[in-house]
Amino acid sequence: MKLLILDRDGTLNRCRDDYVASPDEWExxxxxxxxxxxxxxxxxxxxxxxxxxxxxxxxFDMASLNAIHxxxxxQLAAVGARVEAVFFCPHAPEDNCACRxxxxxxxxxxxxxxxxxxxxLPAAGNALRHxxxxxxxxxxxxxxxxGKSEHLRDRVGMGADADMAVLVPELPAGTQVHDDLAAFADWLLAHDSESLTATVPAPN
Incomplete structure (x- = not known):
């Protein structure tokens, strides 16, 4: 199974200074x-x-979250796309849950x-915590x-070519960096293609 995990706010839709609390605020x-x-x-x-x-x-409440999704x-269906499921943590930080x-x-x-x-599984997101x-x-x-990492691009002016280990020392070792979700998709699909080519034997 080829499964990948994405963050939502700042990855798929625009971040807000507060919260995306209604469908009108989801862009x-x-x-x-x-x-x-x-x-x-x-x-x-x-x-x-x-x-x-x-x-x-x-x-906001669960009804609002369901309406957002x-x-x-x-909008995903309109472009021929699909998200299999949304897993979310509803807890506040002080709840000290295991899912936030x-x-x-x-x-x-x-x-x-x-x-x-x-x-x-690959997992991509704009937030360090993801x-x-x-x-x-x-x-x-x-x-x-x-989203939350866009300022890094602005600081160095060179997108994913920057030395993120210097800019973000908390970044896990081996993290790949991409300009946006489209660039990540390009990378992943190209990686798929390279892997398939490597496993197909050359013709006699």
Whole structure:
């Protein structure tokens, strides 16, 4: 099974200074939905893992979250894309739960639901805590320079070519860096192609 785990806010849709608390506030990032469609076409099943502490803080409720995801799914479907499931943590930080990233609980839930070993799964997101949770869970971590990490691109002016280990010393070892979700999709699909070529024997 080709399964990958994405963050939501700042990866698929625009971040806000507060919270995305209603469907009207959910706005897809340019090219992000199309990137999911290309990943789907390449055989990848996409799952989201997202912190939604606005629920635990009483800023919005489950009905609002469901409405946000209904809008998201409609817009994905309009470009031929699909997200298999959304795993979310509804807790506030003071709840000290096991599922709020950078804890790996959401990733463990995904592995159990899909029966997929985490060591084989790529995980991409714009927030350091998403990448940290992915690494703790054993996934291959990928940082996107959008949303919470967009300022890193602005500081160095060279996108994913920057030395992120210097700029972000908390970044897990081995983290791959990409300009955005579209660039990550390009990288992953190209990596798939290279792997397939390497395993196909040359003709006699």
């Amino acid at each position: 897809a990032l340019p090219g992000a939905l199309e990137a999911v469609a290309r990943l789907n076409q390449g055989g990848w099943r996409v799952v989201l893992a997202t912190n939604q502490s606005g629920i635990g803080r009483g800023l 209904a809008k998201m799914n409609r 990233k950078p804890a790996p609980g959401l990733f463990l839930q995904i592995a159990e639901r899909f029966g997929a070993p985490l060591g084989s 990448v940290q949770a992915a690494a703790v869970a054993g996934c291959a971590p990928h940082l996107l320079l959008t």
